Amino acid sequence: MYDLEEIKKIEIEDVARKLGMKVDKGHTALCPFHADIVPSLHFNKDKQHWKCYACSKKGDQITLVKEYLGISFNAACEWIVTNEGIDCCEQKPEKTQRRSSTCEMDCDYLEWILEKPRLNEKATRFLFEERHIDPKVVECLGLTSIDNPLPCRRDGCNFYDAPSLLIPYRDIDGRLMSVQGRWLGSREEAEGRPRFRYPPGSKLGMYNMQVLRQLKDGDELWIAEGPSDCWAMLSAGHAAIAVPSATLLMEREVELLRGFQIHMVPDNDAPGRQLFAKIKELLPQTVLHELPEGVKDFGEMWKGMNESQGLVQK
Numbered sequence: 001m002y003d004l005e006e007i008k009k010i011e012i013e014d015v016a017r018k019l020g021m022k023v024d025k026g027h028t029a030l031c032p033f034h035a036d037i038v039p040s041l042h043f044n045k046d047k048q049h050w051k052c053y054a055c056s057k058k059g060d061q062i063t064l065v066k067e068y069l070g071i072s073f074n075a076a077c078e079w080i081v082t083n084e085g086i087d088c089c090e091q092k093p094e095k096t097q098r099r100s101s102t103c104e105m106d107c108d109y110l111e112w113i114l115e116k117p118r119l120n121e122k123a124t125r126f127l128f129e130e131r132h133i134d135p136k137v138v139e140c141l142g143l144t145s146i147d148n149p150l151p152c153r154r155d156g157c158n159f160y161d162a163p164s165l166l167i168p169y170r171d172i173d174g175r176l177m178s179v180q181g182r183w184l185g186s187r188e189e190a191e192g193r194p195r196f197r198y199p200p201g202s203k204l205g206m207y208n209m210q211v212l213r214q215l216k217d218g219d220e221l222w223i224a225e226g227p228s229d230c231w232a233m234l235s236a237g238h239a240a241i242a243v244p245s246a247t248l249l250m251e252r253e254v255e256l257l258r259g260f261q262i263h264m265v266p267d268n269d270a271p272g273r274q275l276f277a278k279i280k281e282l283l284p285q286t287v288l289h290e291l292p293e294g295v296k297d298f299g300e301m302w303k304g305m306n307e308s309q310g311l312v313q314k
């Protein structure tokens with residue numbers, strides 16, 4: 001059903017990033033399968049394999065997705081095909097149809113979960129005390145939290161661990177594309193569970209796309225590297241979206257940004273600089289803002305501004 005050879009040609013590090021893992025320039029990452037403190041998981045770009053030198057888990061693109069999301073082999077193939085935009089079944093349209101109907105995200109169920117947002121104690125602390133996010137931003141983006149693991153209605157395996165923050169991703173028309181689960185417990189409590197989880201059938205793209213509907217040509221738009229920096233930018237009064245890593249930018253989505261005055265505050269690291277270079281190449285009007293020395297991202301700067309001054313002018 002899936003063209004495994006095509007799947008195995010995909011960059012293993014792209015797959016890892018798409019799952020929400022932070023891959024550093026030494027081709028390592030924190031292992032999501034044990035309580036990792038230093039990056040123990042190594043990627044081999046020649047073989048497109050990964051291996052954790054601490055817990056000994058290893059495998060290829062499919063096993064990474066399968067283990068990370070807790071889904072079956074077929075669901076992992078489906079996830080990769082959907083998220084990497086491969087069309088494996090070009091000559092077999094009837095199969096494409098069947099495939100998409102078997103692994104569509106359970107939107108009705110997820111919308112039901114998101115319908116009455118509530119923030120538990122950990123989510124409140126994380127968003128407001130630690131990150132100083134404006135409550136209006138949280139409300140507007142429909143963030144919610146769960147105290148108990150959330151089972152998938154279809155196959156009974158868990159979508160999300162708990163406690164987690166649930167972060168809805170919608171397209172420009174408001175259709176639900178994915179709901180990212182972000183672990184809110186400590187690393188020790190995680191006992192190897194991944195920090196980020198997505199329901200099967202997720203389509204990951206830009207975050208807070210709906211803001212584009214409120215803007216007109218020539219308006220300012222700030223680009224963040226993830227939802228939490230995006231919340232900080234919104235709290236600071238900027239219209240902002242978040243994009244995935246440089247390698248995962250979709251041209252179709254970037255096209256939607258062409259008319260705006262783009263501002264970027266890249267993270268103080270290699271992926272941040274890489275993403276800025278890519279955005280600047282696609283959208284030459286992009287204005288660069290550098291972070292102060294020693295500050296790793298916009299979210300940290302926003303936190304510092306709030307904590308040192310107590311009050312920030314908007």
Ligand SMILES: [Zn+2]
Nearest residue numbers: 031034052055
């Ligand atoms: Zn490990």
